[in-house]
Amino acid sequence: MTFLGVPYKRGGTDASTGFDCSGFVRAIFEQTAGLVLPRKAVEQAAASQKIERADLQPGDLVFFNTMRRAFSHVGIYVGEGKFIHAPKPGAEVRVESLSVAYWARRFDGARRVAVEDAPAPSVP
Numbered sequence: 001m002t003f004l005g006v007p008y009k010r011g012g013t014d015a016s017t018g019f020d021c022s023g024f025v026r027a028i029f030e031q032t033a034g035l036v037l038p039r040k041a042v043e044q045a046a047a048s049q050k051i052e053r054a055d056l057q058p059g060d061l062v063f064f065n066t067m068r069r070a071f072s073h074v075g076i077y078v079g080e081g082k083f084i085h086a087p088k089p090g091a092e093v094r095v096e097s098l099s100v101a102y103w104a105r106r107f108d109g110a111r112r113v114a115v116e117d118a119p120a121p122s123v124p
Contacts, residue, residue, distance in 0.1 A: 006093045008086045019086040021074050024093060041074040048111035056110050063108040070108055
């Protein structure tokens with residue numbers, strides 16, 4: 001949630017310059033779990049385990065078809081039917097509801113990243 005308001009930047013991978021959707025997800029997992037995910041949303045989907053929408057837990061990935069191709073957008077589920085993501089140019093990292101018509105129509109599935117094998121994050 002500390003990245004709320006960070007601007008969208010195509011290809012962005014850093015809070016100081018901005019994030020795109022998969023860059024945001026990648027940064028969160030690297031900083032919180034010490035796990036380096038692939039760069040693209042479709043690659044992140046392939047590197048994670050499919051789960052049912054009813055089984056979503058905070059930290060799971062949610063995928064959407066926003067560019068007429070599967071897994072073209074990704075966010076992180078935060079609970080209570082909501083997810084955090086870097087949506088589009090001109091927007092900022094924000095929390096939205098999965099039940100909003102735009103996202104509900106484009107929902108592609110949910111995935112879980114196996115973090116139990118990831119190294120523990122270092123504590124400064």
